[in-house]
Amino acid sequence: MTATSRTNPSHRGRPTMLGQNQYGKAENRVVKITRDGDTHHIKDLNVSVALSGDMEDVHYSGSNANVLPTDTTKNTVYAFAKKYGIESAEQFGIHLARHFVDSQEPIHRARIRIEEYAWERIENSDSGSQFIGADEVKHSFVRQGQETRTAQITYDGERWEVFSGLKDLTVMNSTNSEFWGYVKDRYTTLKEAYDRILATEVTGVWRHNWTSDEDRMPNWERSYEQSRKHMLDAFAETYSLSLQQTLYQMGARVINSRSEIDEIRFSLPNKHHFLVDLEPFGMENETADGAVYFAADRPYGLIEATILRDGAEALIPVDLTNL
Numbered sequence: 001m002t003a004t005s006r007t008n009p010s011h012r013g014r015p016t017m018l019g020q021n022q023y024g025k026a027e028n029r030v031v032k033i034t035r036d037g038d039t040h041h042i043k044d045l046n047v048s049v050a051l052s053g054d055m056e057d058v059h060y061s062g063s064n065a066n067v068l069p070t071d072t073t074k075n076t077v078y079a080f081a082k083k084y085g086i087e088s089a090e091q092f093g094i095h096l097a098r099h100f101v102d103s104q105e106p107i108h109r110a111r112i113r114i115e116e117y118a119w120e121r122i123e124n125s126d127s128g129s130q131f132i133g134a135d136e137v138k139h140s141f142v143r144q145g146q147e148t149r150t151a152q153i154t155y156d157g158e159r160w161e162v163f164s165g166l167k168d169l170t171v172m173n174s175t176n177s178e179f180w181g182y183v184k185d186r187y188t189t190l191k192e193a194y195d196r197i198l199a200t201e202v203t204g205v206w207r208h209n210w211t212s213d214e215d216r217m218p219n220w221e222r223s224y225e226q227s228r229k230h231m232l233d234a235f236a237e238t239y240s241l242s243l244q245q246t247l248y249q250m251g252a253r254v255i256n257s258r259s260e261i262d263e264i265r266f267s268l269p270n271k272h273h274f275l276v277d278l279e280p281f282g283m284e285n286e287t288a289d290g291a292v293y294f295a296a297d298r299p300y301g302l303i304e305a306t307i308l309r310d311g312a313e314a315l316i317p318v319d320l321t322n323l
């Protein structure tokens with residue numbers, strides 16, 4: 001028990017006392033895009049702030065005199081991403097923790113927890129305008145270590161039906177995406193975007209046209225690797241006017257490149273990234289060298305479609321979650 005709680009009149013005489021406590025804003029999803037000419041770099045963090053100190057009064061009496069709002073801790077995360085950049089999770093956490101403890105007398109301890117999501121550049125074997133070197137692209141990324149490969153095989157004694165697929169393949173283009181010219185009704189508030197982040201978590205299922213001759217079975221490993229590659233290449237290379245258009249390009253690329261596949265279906269959540277308003281803190285967010293975004297997790301647009309080889313039958317179920 002601290003001196004404050006012992007002497008707090010609203011606490012005196014109660015058979016309870018306050019134990020360990022901390023507060024702050026958890027899971028601030030901050031994405032910093034740094035622009036080095038037209039080569040972009042991503043830092044993608046999930047930052048949780050927990051502060052503690054002289055917080056007896058707010059618990060005992062409701063006095064907020066010592067309380068820096070959790071909303072302010074969130075704003076600080078975004079403002080510091082712009083002000084100091086994100087050199088490393090550790091360095092960023094040090095800036096934040098020091099700031100909270102040094103600037104607020106009642107706060108004696110700050111704990112900053114950070115998860116960092118790693119992104120790698122989409123490798124591209126064809127020549128394209130966004131190459132850096134032989135195999136690196138400038139603004140298209142795939143998130144590391146997440147995807148799951150899927151398969152569904154059905155056999156009725158005569159015919160085979162083989163679906164292959166993947167889920168949780170997260171990709172991002174940090175530019176070359178626009179969205180405008182859409183319907184506007186009395187409820188529309190969305191601003192037209194001429195340069196936005198396009199990010200999605202790909203769920204895809206594709207159907208092989210092989211059904212019987214066991215001597216002519218596709219090479220499943222190669223088929224998967226190549227289909228994945230064509231999807232990623234199309235995602236990276238498409239200058240996108242909508243996620244729907246990008247989806248179609250991804251599917252068409254697979255069908256046109258892989259003769260063993262007749263049908264492909266995608267479910268693509270539009271993982272929205274909103275520019276943070278830093279003007280209240282005297283900062284311009286979007287500058288030539290980059291910007292800070294809030295990565296929202298919900299709600300999200302959900303774009304789903306099947307792409308078919310001309311004349312092929314649609315056999316993949318509409319709801320891919322039932323596969």
Ligand SMILES: O=c1[nH]c(=O)c2[nH]c(=O)[nH]c2[nH]1
Binds near residue numbers: 190241243244270301
């Ligand atoms: O690529 C998009 N497609 C949409 O249909 C849509 N709707 C929306 O609000 N944003 C977007 N983005």
